[in-house]
Amino acid sequence: MSDPGSLNKLTRSPITKHFKSGALGFLVGISIASLLAIRxxxxxxxxxxxxxxxxxxxxxxxxxxxxxxxxxxxGSISKP
Known part of the structure; x- marks a missing residue:
């Protein structure tokens, strides 16, 4: 089985942080674009x-x- 320490090390790596911030930015961008499109x-x-x-x-x-x-x-026709 995997070691909990290695899993913790993986979630704290710079690549994972970069991926998380990129995914968050993507979601925020999509949300703003959706609201703008709806308006x-x-x-x-x-x-x-x-x-x-x-x-x-x-x-x-x-x-x-x-x-x-x-x-x-x-009216003008019927008037004499």
Whole structure:
């Protein structure tokens, strides 16, 4: 079996410390990148929703203007 002292020596070696700090840095970097990506996607989704709302509103205004123009035209035709 392995000697507990040699296992302890292995976990305290500079290579292991370097590996641990590299793995920790990698995990922190991935976490920050994930949070940043989530914020970017959320902001883009909100902008798309806003653009869709403005587009729908513009379309409704155009339909309403056409309807009003048609009613005015019908009103002017029916008046003697």
């Amino acid at each position: 970017i996607v959320d902001r883009a989704r909100k902008e798309m929703d806003w653009d869709d709302s403005v587009s729908n509103l513009s379309r409704s205004v155009r339909k309403l203007e056409l309807h009003v123009a048609e009613l005015e035209r019908k």
